[in-house]
Amino acid sequence: MNATLKIYPSKLERDNCETCTATPGQTFEHWLKNNVPSYAPREVPLFSAAVNDAELPPGEWASYIIQPGDQFELVVEAKGPAVIVMAVVAVAAAAAAMYFANQIPDNYNQTTPDGSTIYNPNAQGNQARLMGVVPEIAGRHKVFPDLLNQPRREYIGNDQYLYLMMAVGVGEYAVDPEEIFIGNTPVSRYFGDIDYKLFGPGESVTSHEAHRNVYTSPEVGSSGGQTGLELEGSLSSSGSGFSRTRWSMAGHTLSCYEYDAESGSYLSWPFPYGANEIITISGSASNNGDYRVISKGSVNSATMEKVDGNGDPDAAWTGFTSSQHESITIASSSPSDTSYSGPFFACPANELTDTIWLDFFLPQGLGRLKDNGDFETRSVTIEVDYRAEGSGSWTTITHTFNGASNDQIGFTKKINLSSRMRPEVRAKRTTPGTDDTRVYDKVQWTALKAELDSASRYEGVTTIGVKIRGTNALAGSAENKFNLIATRKLPVYENGSWSAPQPTEDIAPFFAYVIKSVGHIDHQIGLEEMEELHTLWSARGDSFSAVFDNKTTLFEALKKVLAVGYAEPTLDYGQIIPVRDGPRSAFEHMYQPDNMVGELERDIKLFDPDEPDGIEVEYFDPQTWKPATVLCTLPGDLGQAPKKVRAFGITDTTKAWRFGMRQRRIQRYRRTRYSFKTEMDGLNSRYLSYCALADDIPGYSQTGRVLAVSGRLITLDAQLEWGTGTHFLALRKPDGTLSGLYTATPTNSANLIEVDSNLDFTPTLDGSMEPPLYMFGQAERWSHPALITDIKPSGTERVSMTAVNYDERVYADDDGSPG
Structure with missing residues (x-):
């Protein structure tokens, strides 16, 4: 009778356990070593053990002999989530491991927001992307640049200015001045209220004031419904x-x-x-x-x-x-120190500064109203004290405001400190206050800022510095509604060489860039195939415009880039090659019973009344720069239950409709899946190779081997059956490619046929190699046209292959337009 071991994830989880058994006669420690691969004796084990309701101390695990019918209870002890997840008992108790792994709080994701994304209208805005992905812009697209520093406000000449330093994206871009906006209004409409400057990757940004990394203390600011902390004098x-x-x-x-x-x-x-x-x-x-x-x-x-x-x-x-x-x-x-506001730290812990700014605001203006309604001059003096953290003595600076108006006054006081320090700052009003309702002299302390270490350049990233003067025409939303339309500059591969970087929306340049961005070189890109597709895409007007602002993998990114050109990335002998799914006219290879291992299996998907009756494509509208949709249906579709797809990278209604119609036609017309095995022949094909398949089902293709060739007369190894109409013959060349199609006519011999043209290769029939294989049949039934979708070698003797049926109706709307 075996012993039973119940493993609990904790003392509080008595309803959640996994049960194991143990053969009597072995020590408990021996069982642990044999059943828990990562087990090792510890001074303080990660779990406790009890046998037959009595505690089994760790010191006895190596000597206790398991008895028939023993009832063990193993309980994971609370030693911190990280330890519990790694607990050796978890190897034996999968339930416990899974339970505790799911209890670890995901603090990383909670504290590192993704930042703004152009694809979520509710999240569009300028935000910091702390520990996030610097956006990659492909083609021409709108973007809300990410904040590199805290937005900074400063009063100059009684006007408030907003400084923003932002990252446009990785790489180099062309930006039209008329396509830089605040909200939906071009900045050129603000007539001098906005100053900006674009900086290329690695270019010095110190020529623009926005580059300063200025920290704004959260303790100083709006309070009690006021703009800032009111400085109250005696x-x-x-x-x-x-x-x-x-x-x-x-x-x-x-x-x-x-x-x-x-x-x-x-x-x-x-x-x-x-x-x-x-x-x-x-x-x-x-x-x-x-x-x-x-x-x-x-x-x-x-x-x-x-x-x-x-x-x-x-x-x-x-x-x-x-x-x-x-x-x-x-x-x-x-007066006592109770009249001070502060002290407050001007910068975070472990940071030092040598420059601070204090913003003051007089919301009622400054002056005294005379009996005749005019204002007379009034002065208010404030005192600012600072000292290094932990220092006992204060350095005092005073400033006097003068005015004779009820116009609001804003002022920024810049202080160059005597040395780098973490300063404590306090402020007070030394001019006594008054209860006179004719006197307007309230002073509010609205901000305390400190300049931290500032970057002088941003390698590999295009940035923009912006200075905005606050006016009635610019709402406070200017801080997070700055956006622009940028066009990526990339080298283009044409005529066998790369051009200088240029603004481009083409698919191929960004495809190559993505591959090179992870460290690959030209030799690892199928440049010949890419250039051929680039010519086709350019002629068709296919383009890719998108923003990558979240983490992804290399191949996932390449799939998105190529999808708009109806292509996919493939790996072929160390190269990443783009392969396009398009109309075909020439077969590449043939696979028939003579070079298959086993049978050709067919899986036909029948029509299901619950399957989608259309495609609803979501794309990005370049007029509104918001998501839009277009419905794609075939004759007979009601479009009431469409499948929803996202055309990432498409910013054109017609292109989105074509993309959706391609998807819909694939749904409708690609419904047969083939699977078969070969010896090593299957390695001749690539992904989406256009091949002719055959099986031995009567009424379809007739297959076999060629016995002799004399000019246009070909002797086959079997007697052929002829039907009505045109008949075709296809041959397999020594390299595995398909030769033909040849139109065949009968002769007076059942296994001898005549073709309409000379063969395009010389067959070898002397026994030194396998003779040519053939496929023969009526024009519509001589083969199963197919596109290879998967090739899986198994050792050096077998290759498993899958394919889908080829149907030219899939491509019927590639150049069409929505009705």
Whole structure:
């Protein structure tokens, strides 16, 4: 009786286990080594073991002899997802391994977005492609360039400018200035509001300000419905002589009131100073002096203590000389740091900078409204302090704003630091605030930026630097709606040589580029076949225009490139060769019972009422640069349940319709699949070779070997059966290619026929090699025309082959137009 082992993925997963058996008489460790290939003894095993409900310590695994009927429980212990996935028990317990592998969080994909893609209208926009693929543009296509740096805004002359540094794509491009847009509007329509410059691969980008890699601190910016952090200065009385302000002093309490002329009464007014702040009172001889705010008792009052010139308490002071509604002047002499906004770090951890920018915004303008409605000049001074991270001392810089208008003011303060550092920055307003509704002087700190190490060039990538002046004509969406239409520049292979790079939408140049981009050279490309197809594609107007903006493989990319030209990539003796599926007139090889191993098998797909009744092709419309569709149907199709296909690389309605009609006709007319085996003969053919197939079914082709040739008279090894109409004869040459077709006529001998022309080769019939094979029959039934779709060698003796029936109706719409 065997022992039973139940393997659990965890102690909490008791309903999920895999069961194994073990032969008694062997040690438990011996069973592990024989059944778990990667098992090795560990000081702390990755799983625990129990036998017959009793723990089996790891130290006893090598000595415990498995008994008949033993019940083992092996449980994977929690030691981290990476360890669990590699656990040796998982080799024996596939269920456990699969379960835990699926629980590993895919943090990489979650933290590395794909960025914008032109093919998703909801995602179109300028975005960063962190750890993503730099787009490859083929032909002529619209693209939303990817951000290389954070978008940066700066005030110059009270105008706000937006700087964008973006990657157009890998390689070199031609761009028409009239095909550079913000949204759908050409930038040329903005009359000087936009400055841009294209940079070729590897070209220095330092001539454009947008190249700077500027980090914008997230702590400084919009807050509480405002554009930035408001810098609030200490509140002062308004007007000359503070005629509207009265104070009440009693004991150690100072209270603040404002006289309301309309009601003739005194109203409470918020006390403007905070705890520990030292203020100076003047205008009352008995109470003049310096005082410290002990605490704020209520909104309009505070408890005070008198201090001397050193800020120490005045022990002789017993309290204010009582006074009600006395006119005084009061000012803060040493405000506390609570009036600062910040400090904030200007750049991330482990980064250093020597240049910072601070943006300030005055949303109401700056000035004081006079009684006659005019504005008089007002000034506001701010203070900016910075220091290196961990430093104790601050460097202070001040700036004063002056204005006499309610027009908004924006200003960028650039500061060159004394050395490279990770700076802490704080700011405050030193000009006291006011409650006067006629005074417009609010100051907001809207941005803190730091220049990090900036790239001076981008090898292999075309980039563009953009500077946009913010106006009413440019909405905020300009930051992510910059787009352009670019045409790829590539060398073209013609007349046996490569040209200089030129703008092109042709298929062949990009096909060759994709192969070379992974390190292959000309010798690994079927240049002869490519050039032949290039001539055909160019004559037909077939082109490829697309954007590769996601990861793919070499062959998947080549399949997409060639598909628009009805071709596919194939590997042939170390070369990547494009093979086009097009109309054929000359057979390449023949395969019949004499050079097949076994029988020719046919699989005919019957018509299914549930199969698609049309093709709906999605392509990219070059007018809207959005996906569009065209329906492709054959006579009798209702188009109610079409198959949906994507014509990647096609940007023309007619071309998309032709692409779809080719697919629809393949569905309709290619319904027979052939499979057969040969010896080594099958290696003569290539993918999509046009071949003649035959079997021994009566009424179709008659096959055999040639016995003799005399001029146009050919003796065959069997008596032929003749029907009505024209009959053809095809012969197999020594190299495996097909000779013919020859029109055959009977003679007075049943195995002797006459052909209409001399043979195009000299048969060898002396026994030194296999004699020519033949296929014979009526014009419509002498062979099964087929296209080879798969060739699989098996050792050095067998080749398995598959093919589909050839039907010229497949190509009927290749030059047509939608009705």
